[in-house]
Amino acid sequence: MRLLLYNIRYGTGPNRFFLPCGGYLGDSTRNIEAISDFVASCEPDVAGLVEVDEGSFRTGHRNQAEQMAARLGHYHIYRSKYHAEGWTRFIPVMNKQGNAFLTRDSIEPVFHYFKRGMKKLIIELELENVVIFLVHLALQFRTRHQQLAELYNLVERTEKPVIVAGDFNALWGENEIDLFLGATRLTSANENRVPTFPSWKPRRHLDFILHSPEIHSVRFDVPQVELSDHLPLVWDFEVEPQRATP
Template identity: 55%
Template sequence: MRFILYNIRYATGRRAHDYFRPSRKNLGRITSFLREQEPDLVGLIEVDQGSYRSGGKNQAELIAQELGHYHAHSVKYGEASLWRNIPVLSKQGNAFLARDKIRGTTFHFFEQGMKRLVLELELDHVVVFLVHLALGSRVRHQQLGALYNLVKKTRKPHLVAGDFNALWGEEEIELFLAASGLQNANHRRLPTFPSHRPQRHLDFVLYSRGISVRDIQVPQVLYSDHLPLVVDLDVEVGREKRRWPRFGRKRGSAA
Protein backbone atom coordinates (compact mmCIF):
# COMPACT_ATOMS: atom_id res chain seq x y z
CA MET A 1 0.00 0.00 0.00
CA ARG A 2 1.42 3.38 -0.96
CA PHE A 3 0.19 6.17 1.30
CA ILE A 4 1.02 9.82 0.68
CA LEU A 5 0.57 12.50 3.31
CA TYR A 6 0.77 16.03 1.94
CA ASN A 7 -0.07 19.43 3.42
CA ILE A 8 -0.70 21.23 0.12
CA ARG A 9 -1.44 24.69 1.62
CA TYR A 10 -4.55 25.08 -0.54
CA ALA A 11 -2.28 24.72 -3.61
CA THR A 12 -1.11 28.33 -3.12
CA GLY A 13 2.60 27.48 -3.14
CA ARG A 14 5.21 28.01 -0.46
CA ARG A 15 5.49 31.81 -0.36
CA ALA A 16 3.44 33.78 2.18
CA HIS A 17 2.32 36.46 -0.26
CA ASP A 18 0.73 33.83 -2.57
CA TYR A 19 -1.70 32.59 0.10
CA PHE A 20 -4.72 34.40 -1.34
CA ARG A 21 -3.86 34.04 -5.02
CA PRO A 22 -5.58 31.68 -7.49
CA SER A 23 -4.34 28.11 -7.18
CA ARG A 24 -5.22 26.44 -10.50
CA LYS A 25 -1.72 26.20 -11.97
CA ASN A 26 -0.07 24.94 -8.80
CA LEU A 27 -2.90 22.46 -8.21
CA GLY A 28 -2.05 21.02 -11.63
CA ARG A 29 1.56 20.54 -10.52
CA ILE A 30 0.47 18.81 -7.31
CA THR A 31 -1.93 16.57 -9.24
CA SER A 32 0.81 15.57 -11.70
CA PHE A 33 3.15 14.74 -8.82
CA LEU A 34 0.53 12.55 -7.14
CA ARG A 35 -0.30 10.78 -10.40
CA GLU A 36 3.38 9.93 -10.94
CA GLN A 37 3.58 8.40 -7.45
CA GLU A 38 0.62 6.04 -8.10
CA PRO A 39 -0.71 6.15 -4.53
CA ASP A 40 -3.31 3.80 -3.11
CA LEU A 41 -4.32 6.35 -0.49
CA VAL A 42 -3.64 10.08 -0.08
CA GLY A 43 -4.20 12.24 2.99
CA LEU A 44 -4.39 15.92 2.06
CA ILE A 45 -4.07 18.65 4.65
CA GLU A 46 -5.21 22.21 3.82
CA VAL A 47 -7.55 21.63 0.89
CA ASP A 48 -9.65 24.43 -0.62
CA GLN A 49 -13.21 23.17 -1.01
CA GLY A 50 -14.46 25.95 -3.27
CA SER A 51 -13.29 29.48 -2.47
CA TYR A 52 -12.38 32.04 -5.13
CA ARG A 53 -8.77 30.75 -4.98
CA SER A 54 -9.84 27.50 -6.59
CA GLY A 55 -12.43 29.07 -8.88
CA GLY A 56 -15.28 27.71 -6.76
CA LYS A 57 -14.07 24.11 -7.30
CA ASN A 58 -13.30 21.54 -4.60
CA GLN A 59 -9.60 20.69 -4.92
CA ALA A 60 -10.09 17.21 -3.45
CA GLU A 61 -12.72 16.40 -6.06
CA LEU A 62 -10.56 17.76 -8.89
CA ILE A 63 -7.53 15.68 -7.89
CA ALA A 64 -9.67 12.58 -7.31
CA GLN A 65 -11.14 12.86 -10.80
CA GLU A 66 -7.66 13.07 -12.32
CA LEU A 67 -6.38 10.08 -10.33
CA GLY A 68 -9.54 7.99 -10.69
CA HIS A 69 -9.90 7.82 -6.90
CA TYR A 70 -12.77 7.94 -4.47
CA HIS A 71 -12.68 10.87 -2.06
CA ALA A 72 -13.89 12.09 1.32
CA HIS A 73 -13.47 15.58 2.75
CA SER A 74 -14.75 18.05 5.32
CA VAL A 75 -14.23 21.58 6.61
CA LYS A 76 -11.69 21.50 9.44
CA TYR A 77 -13.56 23.75 11.90
CA GLY A 78 -16.11 22.61 14.48
CA GLU A 79 -19.70 22.15 13.38
CA ALA A 80 -20.87 25.20 15.37
CA SER A 81 -17.72 27.25 14.78
CA LEU A 82 -17.95 30.87 13.64
CA TRP A 83 -15.04 30.15 11.29
CA ARG A 84 -17.49 28.27 9.06
CA ASN A 85 -19.23 31.56 8.29
CA ILE A 86 -16.14 33.51 7.22
CA PRO A 87 -15.39 33.70 3.46
CA VAL A 88 -12.40 31.61 2.31
CA LEU A 89 -11.95 30.07 5.78
CA SER A 90 -15.34 28.37 5.44
CA LYS A 91 -13.93 26.40 2.48
CA GLN A 92 -10.74 25.19 4.18
CA GLY A 93 -10.57 21.51 5.05
CA ASN A 94 -8.79 18.16 4.83
CA ALA A 95 -9.40 15.20 2.53
CA PHE A 96 -8.72 11.57 1.67
CA LEU A 97 -8.32 10.16 -1.83
CA ALA A 98 -8.56 6.36 -2.10
CA ARG A 99 -8.02 3.94 -4.97
CA ASP A 100 -10.19 1.27 -3.31
CA LYS A 101 -13.82 1.89 -2.48
CA ILE A 102 -14.34 3.58 0.88
CA ARG A 103 -16.28 1.45 3.38
CA GLY A 104 -16.99 4.23 5.83
CA THR A 105 -16.16 7.83 6.70
CA THR A 106 -16.62 9.44 10.13
CA PHE A 107 -16.10 13.10 10.96
CA HIS A 108 -14.98 13.65 14.55
CA PHE A 109 -14.32 17.08 16.06
CA PHE A 110 -12.06 17.94 18.99
CA GLU A 111 -13.56 20.02 21.79
CA GLN A 112 -10.57 22.40 21.83
CA GLY A 113 -8.75 24.42 19.20
CA MET A 114 -9.53 26.26 16.00
CA LYS A 115 -8.79 23.30 13.69
CA ARG A 116 -10.86 20.45 15.15
CA LEU A 117 -11.49 17.88 12.44
CA VAL A 118 -10.43 14.24 12.79
CA LEU A 119 -11.26 12.53 9.50
CA GLU A 120 -11.62 8.76 9.95
CA LEU A 121 -11.59 6.55 6.86
CA GLU A 122 -12.29 2.82 6.81
CA LEU A 123 -11.10 0.61 3.96
CA ASP A 124 -11.38 -3.17 3.76
CA HIS A 125 -8.24 -3.91 5.77
CA VAL A 126 -7.14 -0.66 7.41
CA VAL A 127 -8.49 2.41 9.21
CA VAL A 128 -6.82 5.81 8.83
CA PHE A 129 -7.19 8.94 10.95
CA LEU A 130 -6.21 12.31 9.44
CA VAL A 131 -5.57 15.37 11.62
CA HIS A 132 -4.22 18.91 11.57
CA LEU A 133 -3.37 19.75 15.17
CA ALA A 134 -3.32 23.13 16.89
CA LEU A 135 -0.40 25.55 16.82
CA GLY A 136 -0.59 26.15 20.58
CA SER A 137 1.18 23.45 22.61
CA ARG A 138 -1.40 23.29 25.44
CA VAL A 139 -4.35 22.78 23.07
CA ARG A 140 -2.29 20.40 20.93
CA HIS A 141 -1.65 18.16 23.93
CA GLN A 142 -5.37 18.17 24.77
CA GLN A 143 -6.13 17.16 21.19
CA LEU A 144 -3.60 14.33 21.38
CA GLY A 145 -5.39 13.01 24.47
CA ALA A 146 -8.72 13.06 22.64
CA LEU A 147 -7.13 11.44 19.61
CA TYR A 148 -5.81 8.61 21.77
CA ASN A 149 -9.34 7.95 23.04
CA LEU A 150 -10.53 7.58 19.43
CA VAL A 151 -7.66 5.44 18.24
CA LYS A 152 -7.72 2.96 21.13
CA LYS A 153 -11.20 1.80 20.07
CA THR A 154 -9.98 0.69 16.64
CA ARG A 155 -9.69 -3.06 16.06
CA LYS A 156 -8.27 -3.09 12.53
CA PRO A 157 -4.68 -2.19 11.66
CA HIS A 158 -4.61 1.59 11.56
CA LEU A 159 -2.67 4.71 10.66
CA VAL A 160 -2.72 8.11 12.31
CA ALA A 161 -1.39 10.79 9.98
CA GLY A 162 -1.32 14.52 9.55
CA ASP A 163 0.33 17.82 10.29
CA PHE A 164 0.90 17.59 14.04
CA ASN A 165 2.53 21.04 14.31
CA ALA A 166 4.93 19.33 16.72
CA LEU A 167 7.61 21.99 16.92
CA TRP A 168 10.01 19.64 18.76
CA GLY A 169 9.42 16.67 16.48
CA GLU A 170 8.86 13.18 17.86
CA GLU A 171 9.92 14.20 21.39
CA GLU A 172 6.67 16.16 21.67
CA ILE A 173 4.47 13.12 20.97
CA GLU A 174 6.41 10.48 22.90
CA LEU A 175 3.61 10.02 25.46
CA PHE A 176 1.05 9.59 22.69
CA LEU A 177 3.23 6.98 20.98
CA ALA A 178 3.83 5.11 24.25
CA ALA A 179 0.14 5.07 25.20
CA SER A 180 -1.16 4.12 21.76
CA GLY A 181 1.56 1.65 20.82
CA LEU A 182 1.93 3.38 17.45
CA GLN A 183 5.27 3.73 15.69
CA ASN A 184 6.61 6.54 13.56
CA ALA A 185 7.06 5.53 9.91
CA ASN A 186 9.60 8.34 9.53
CA HIS A 187 12.14 6.58 11.73
CA ARG A 188 14.97 8.70 10.34
CA ARG A 189 13.06 11.82 11.40
CA LEU A 190 13.46 13.45 8.02
CA PRO A 191 12.27 17.08 8.24
CA THR A 192 9.29 18.25 6.17
CA PHE A 193 9.08 21.99 6.91
CA PRO A 194 9.76 24.48 5.44
CA SER A 195 9.97 22.84 2.03
CA HIS A 196 12.73 25.05 0.60
CA ARG A 197 15.01 24.43 3.59
CA PRO A 198 13.48 21.66 5.74
CA GLN A 199 14.40 21.79 9.41
CA ARG A 200 11.35 20.61 11.33
CA HIS A 201 9.59 17.26 11.56
CA LEU A 202 5.95 18.41 11.65
CA ASP A 203 4.20 15.82 9.47
CA PHE A 204 3.72 12.30 10.82
CA VAL A 205 2.53 8.91 9.61
CA LEU A 206 2.11 6.61 12.61
CA TYR A 207 1.24 2.93 12.28
CA SER A 208 -0.14 0.16 14.49
CA ARG A 209 0.50 -3.54 14.83
CA GLY A 210 -0.49 -5.41 11.72
CA ILE A 211 1.30 -2.89 9.52
CA SER A 212 4.94 -2.86 8.49
CA VAL A 213 6.86 -0.17 6.63
CA ARG A 214 8.82 -1.13 3.52
CA ASP A 215 10.06 2.31 2.51
CA ILE A 216 9.62 6.01 3.19
CA GLN A 217 10.57 8.95 1.02
CA VAL A 218 10.35 12.72 1.40
CA PRO A 219 10.37 14.04 -2.19
CA GLN A 220 11.92 17.48 -2.54
CA VAL A 221 9.00 19.13 -4.35
CA LEU A 222 8.33 22.83 -3.77
CA TYR A 223 4.60 23.01 -4.47
CA SER A 224 3.76 23.84 -0.83
CA ASP A 225 5.49 25.07 2.31
CA HIS A 226 5.53 21.39 3.45
CA LEU A 227 7.19 18.40 1.82
CA PRO A 228 5.11 15.24 1.25
CA LEU A 229 5.70 11.89 2.94
CA VAL A 230 5.48 8.84 0.64
CA VAL A 231 5.20 5.62 2.66
CA ASP A 232 5.07 2.06 1.28
CA LEU A 233 3.31 -0.28 3.72
CA ASP A 234 2.23 -3.89 4.07
CA VAL A 235 -1.00 -4.63 5.94
CA GLU A 236 -1.69 -7.98 7.57
CA VAL A 237 -4.87 -9.71 6.44
CA GLY A 238 -5.40 -12.69 8.71
CA ARG A 239 -2.03 -14.47 8.73
CA GLU A 240 -0.86 -12.92 5.50
CA LYS A 241 0.27 -9.47 4.49
CA ARG A 242 -1.49 -7.69 1.68
CA ARG A 243 0.87 -6.13 -0.82
CA TRP A 244 -0.53 -3.60 -3.29
CA PRO A 245 1.20 -3.95 -6.69
CA ARG A 246 3.02 -0.84 -7.83
CA PHE A 247 2.28 -1.10 -11.54
CA GLY A 248 -0.49 -2.12 -13.91
CA ARG A 249 -3.36 -1.42 -11.53
CA LYS A 250 -6.83 -0.53 -12.66
CA ARG A 251 -8.09 2.78 -11.38
CA GLY A 252 -11.46 3.25 -9.73
CA SER A 253 -13.87 6.08 -10.39
CA ALA A 254 -14.29 9.13 -8.24
CA ALA A 255 -17.38 9.23 -6.06
Protein backbone atom coordinates in the same frame (compact mmCIF):
# COMPACT_ATOMS: atom_id res chain seq x y z
CA MET B 1 -0.44 -0.48 -0.30
CA ARG B 2 0.80 3.08 -0.80
CA LEU B 3 -0.22 6.06 1.35
CA LEU B 4 0.61 9.64 0.38
CA LEU B 5 0.35 12.38 3.00
CA TYR B 6 0.61 15.97 1.81
CA ASN B 7 -0.18 19.37 3.30
CA ILE B 8 -0.80 21.20 0.02
CA ARG B 9 -1.33 24.70 1.51
CA TYR B 10 -4.54 25.18 -0.50
CA GLY B 11 -2.51 24.93 -3.69
CA THR B 12 -1.11 28.43 -3.18
CA GLY B 13 2.54 27.36 -3.29
CA PRO B 14 5.39 27.82 -0.80
CA ASN B 15 5.80 30.98 1.27
CA ARG B 16 9.58 31.31 1.07
CA PHE B 17 9.78 34.65 2.86
CA PHE B 18 7.19 33.85 5.56
CA LEU B 19 5.20 36.96 4.69
CA PRO B 20 1.97 37.56 6.64
CA CYS B 21 -0.72 35.55 4.83
CA GLY B 22 2.09 34.89 2.32
CA GLY B 23 0.21 33.93 -0.80
CA TYR B 24 -2.72 32.32 1.02
CA LEU B 25 -5.13 34.58 -0.81
CA GLY B 26 -3.51 34.13 -4.21
CA ASP B 27 -4.76 32.17 -7.19
CA SER B 28 -4.06 28.45 -6.90
CA THR B 29 -5.33 27.13 -10.22
CA ARG B 30 -1.94 26.65 -11.89
CA ASN B 31 -0.12 25.23 -8.87
CA ILE B 32 -2.89 22.78 -8.04
CA GLU B 33 -2.44 21.28 -11.51
CA ALA B 34 1.25 20.71 -10.74
CA ILE B 35 0.34 19.17 -7.37
CA SER B 36 -2.22 16.93 -9.06
CA ASP B 37 0.40 15.77 -11.57
CA PHE B 38 2.82 14.99 -8.74
CA VAL B 39 0.23 13.07 -6.72
CA ALA B 40 -0.76 11.11 -9.83
CA SER B 41 2.90 10.25 -10.47
CA CYS B 42 3.10 8.68 -6.99
CA GLU B 43 0.19 6.33 -7.81
CA PRO B 44 -1.14 6.23 -4.23
CA ASP B 45 -3.86 3.83 -3.13
CA VAL B 46 -4.82 6.44 -0.53
CA ALA B 47 -3.88 10.10 -0.36
CA GLY B 48 -4.46 12.12 2.80
CA LEU B 49 -4.51 15.81 1.96
CA VAL B 50 -4.26 18.60 4.51
CA GLU B 51 -5.21 22.23 3.76
CA VAL B 52 -7.54 21.68 0.83
CA ASP B 53 -9.74 24.43 -0.66
CA GLU B 54 -13.35 23.38 -1.22
CA GLY B 55 -14.03 26.13 -3.75
CA SER B 56 -13.16 29.70 -2.78
CA PHE B 57 -12.18 32.42 -5.25
CA ARG B 58 -8.58 31.08 -5.01
CA THR B 59 -9.60 27.98 -6.96
CA GLY B 60 -12.10 29.53 -9.34
CA HIS B 61 -14.75 28.05 -7.00
CA ARG B 62 -13.69 24.48 -7.73
CA ASN B 63 -13.15 21.81 -5.08
CA GLN B 64 -9.47 20.88 -5.14
CA ALA B 65 -10.10 17.39 -3.79
CA GLU B 66 -12.62 16.75 -6.55
CA GLN B 67 -10.19 18.08 -9.16
CA MET B 68 -7.36 15.87 -7.96
CA ALA B 69 -9.57 12.80 -7.65
CA ALA B 70 -10.68 13.27 -11.25
CA ARG B 71 -7.05 13.49 -12.32
CA LEU B 72 -6.27 10.18 -10.57
CA GLY B 73 -9.55 8.43 -11.31
CA HIS B 74 -10.06 8.11 -7.53
CA TYR B 75 -12.95 8.64 -5.14
CA HIS B 76 -12.73 11.61 -2.79
CA ILE B 77 -14.16 12.94 0.43
CA TYR B 78 -13.72 16.47 1.77
CA ARG B 79 -14.79 18.12 5.01
CA SER B 80 -14.15 21.54 6.57
CA LYS B 81 -11.52 21.32 9.29
CA TYR B 82 -13.57 23.68 11.45
CA HIS B 83 -16.69 22.54 13.28
CA ALA B 84 -19.88 23.07 11.30
CA GLU B 85 -21.40 25.09 14.15
CA GLY B 86 -18.37 27.35 14.61
CA TRP B 87 -18.01 31.02 13.71
CA THR B 88 -15.59 30.20 10.86
CA ARG B 89 -18.51 29.10 8.66
CA PHE B 90 -19.37 32.79 8.30
CA ILE B 91 -15.86 33.87 7.21
CA PRO B 92 -15.16 33.90 3.45
CA VAL B 93 -12.26 31.67 2.33
CA MET B 94 -11.93 30.13 5.83
CA ASN B 95 -15.29 28.45 5.37
CA LYS B 96 -13.82 26.66 2.33
CA GLN B 97 -10.75 25.24 4.08
CA GLY B 98 -10.53 21.59 5.07
CA ASN B 99 -8.90 18.20 4.65
CA ALA B 100 -9.58 15.32 2.26
CA PHE B 101 -8.98 11.70 1.34
CA LEU B 102 -8.54 10.37 -2.19
CA THR B 103 -8.81 6.58 -2.57
CA ARG B 104 -8.92 3.94 -5.28
CA ASP B 105 -11.92 2.32 -3.60
CA SER B 106 -15.20 3.88 -2.54
CA ILE B 107 -15.16 5.87 0.71
CA GLU B 108 -17.43 5.61 3.73
CA PRO B 109 -15.74 7.94 6.23
CA VAL B 110 -16.61 8.86 9.79
CA PHE B 111 -16.06 12.42 10.94
CA HIS B 112 -14.97 13.22 14.49
CA TYR B 113 -14.26 16.60 16.06
CA PHE B 114 -11.81 17.56 18.78
CA LYS B 115 -13.36 19.31 21.76
CA ARG B 116 -10.61 21.92 21.79
CA GLY B 117 -8.80 23.95 19.17
CA MET B 118 -9.83 25.79 16.06
CA LYS B 119 -8.91 22.98 13.65
CA LYS B 120 -11.17 20.26 15.02
CA LEU B 121 -11.63 17.72 12.24
CA ILE B 122 -10.57 14.06 12.40
CA ILE B 123 -11.45 11.97 9.34
CA GLU B 124 -11.65 8.24 9.99
CA LEU B 125 -11.31 6.01 6.95
CA GLU B 126 -11.88 2.28 7.47
CA LEU B 127 -10.40 -0.04 4.84
CA GLU B 128 -10.49 -3.83 4.76
CA ASN B 129 -7.48 -4.38 7.02
CA VAL B 130 -6.68 -0.98 8.47
CA VAL B 131 -8.21 2.23 9.83
CA ILE B 132 -6.64 5.58 8.93
CA PHE B 133 -7.15 8.78 10.91
CA LEU B 134 -6.28 12.08 9.17
CA VAL B 135 -5.64 15.12 11.39
CA HIS B 136 -4.32 18.67 11.42
CA LEU B 137 -3.40 19.54 14.99
CA ALA B 138 -3.41 22.93 16.70
CA LEU B 139 -0.58 25.44 16.67
CA GLN B 140 -0.88 25.99 20.45
CA PHE B 141 1.19 23.53 22.50
CA ARG B 142 -1.37 22.95 25.28
CA THR B 143 -4.26 22.51 22.85
CA ARG B 144 -2.20 20.16 20.69
CA HIS B 145 -1.62 17.84 23.63
CA GLN B 146 -5.25 17.92 24.64
CA GLN B 147 -6.07 16.87 21.08
CA LEU B 148 -3.53 14.02 21.27
CA ALA B 149 -5.29 12.78 24.42
CA GLU B 150 -8.60 12.70 22.53
CA LEU B 151 -6.93 10.99 19.58
CA TYR B 152 -5.54 8.36 21.95
CA ASN B 153 -9.10 7.44 22.96
CA LEU B 154 -10.09 6.96 19.32
CA VAL B 155 -7.07 4.79 18.59
CA GLU B 156 -7.66 2.63 21.65
CA ARG B 157 -11.28 1.97 20.65
CA THR B 158 -10.29 0.82 17.14
CA GLU B 159 -10.14 -2.96 16.66
CA LYS B 160 -8.19 -3.01 13.38
CA PRO B 161 -4.56 -1.94 12.94
CA VAL B 162 -4.34 1.86 12.90
CA ILE B 163 -2.57 4.57 10.94
CA VAL B 164 -2.61 8.15 12.22
CA ALA B 165 -1.43 10.65 9.61
CA GLY B 166 -1.37 14.40 9.30
CA ASP B 167 0.25 17.72 10.07
CA PHE B 168 0.93 17.52 13.82
CA ASN B 169 2.42 21.02 14.04
CA ALA B 170 5.00 19.58 16.45
CA LEU B 171 6.85 22.88 16.69
CA TRP B 172 8.93 21.74 19.67
CA GLY B 173 10.25 18.66 17.90
CA GLU B 174 9.53 14.96 17.66
CA ASN B 175 9.74 14.52 21.43
CA GLU B 176 6.31 16.16 21.62
CA ILE B 177 4.64 12.93 20.53
CA ASP B 178 6.78 10.43 22.48
CA LEU B 179 4.14 10.00 25.19
CA PHE B 180 1.44 9.52 22.54
CA LEU B 181 3.55 6.86 20.81
CA GLY B 182 4.23 5.10 24.08
CA ALA B 183 0.57 5.07 25.12
CA THR B 184 -0.78 3.91 21.75
CA ARG B 185 2.16 1.61 20.88
CA LEU B 186 2.29 3.26 17.47
CA THR B 187 5.54 3.72 15.53
CA SER B 188 6.59 6.46 13.14
CA ALA B 189 7.04 5.43 9.51
CA ASN B 190 9.65 8.20 9.29
CA GLU B 191 12.28 6.23 11.24
CA ASN B 192 15.09 8.66 10.37
CA ARG B 193 13.02 11.68 11.41
CA VAL B 194 13.51 13.40 8.06
CA PRO B 195 12.28 17.02 8.42
CA THR B 196 9.32 18.11 6.30
CA PHE B 197 9.11 21.90 6.79
CA PRO B 198 9.79 24.26 5.13
CA SER B 199 9.99 22.48 1.80
CA TRP B 200 12.85 24.55 0.38
CA LYS B 201 15.09 24.10 3.45
CA PRO B 202 13.55 21.47 5.75
CA ARG B 203 14.37 21.92 9.44
CA ARG B 204 11.27 20.73 11.29
CA HIS B 205 9.49 17.39 11.38
CA LEU B 206 5.83 18.48 11.40
CA ASP B 207 4.14 15.82 9.26
CA PHE B 208 3.76 12.30 10.63
CA ILE B 209 2.57 8.85 9.61
CA LEU B 210 2.21 6.67 12.71
CA HIS B 211 1.20 3.02 12.59
CA SER B 212 0.37 -0.07 14.65
CA PRO B 213 2.95 -2.85 15.12
CA GLU B 214 0.89 -5.14 12.85
CA ILE B 215 1.66 -2.81 9.93
CA HIS B 216 5.07 -3.34 8.32
CA SER B 217 6.91 -0.61 6.49
CA VAL B 218 8.15 -1.55 3.02
CA ARG B 219 9.44 1.80 1.78
CA PHE B 220 9.31 5.38 3.05
CA ASP B 221 10.24 8.51 1.14
CA VAL B 222 10.06 12.29 1.54
CA PRO B 223 10.21 13.63 -2.04
CA GLN B 224 11.91 17.00 -2.37
CA VAL B 225 8.97 18.73 -4.03
CA GLU B 226 8.55 22.47 -3.51
CA LEU B 227 4.91 22.87 -4.53
CA SER B 228 3.82 23.69 -0.96
CA ASP B 229 5.54 24.85 2.22
CA HIS B 230 5.47 21.21 3.42
CA LEU B 231 7.12 18.19 1.84
CA PRO B 232 4.97 15.16 1.00
CA LEU B 233 5.39 11.74 2.63
CA VAL B 234 5.06 8.57 0.54
CA TRP B 235 4.84 5.25 2.38
CA ASP B 236 4.47 1.68 1.14
CA PHE B 237 3.28 -0.79 3.76
CA GLU B 238 1.84 -4.24 4.36
CA VAL B 239 -0.68 -5.26 7.01
CA GLU B 240 -0.03 -8.45 8.92
CA PRO B 241 -2.96 -10.87 8.43
CA GLN B 242 -5.23 -10.96 11.47
CA ARG B 243 -5.84 -14.30 13.12
CA ALA B 244 -9.42 -15.43 13.13
CA THR B 245 -11.10 -15.43 16.53
CA PRO B 246 -11.89 -19.00 17.66
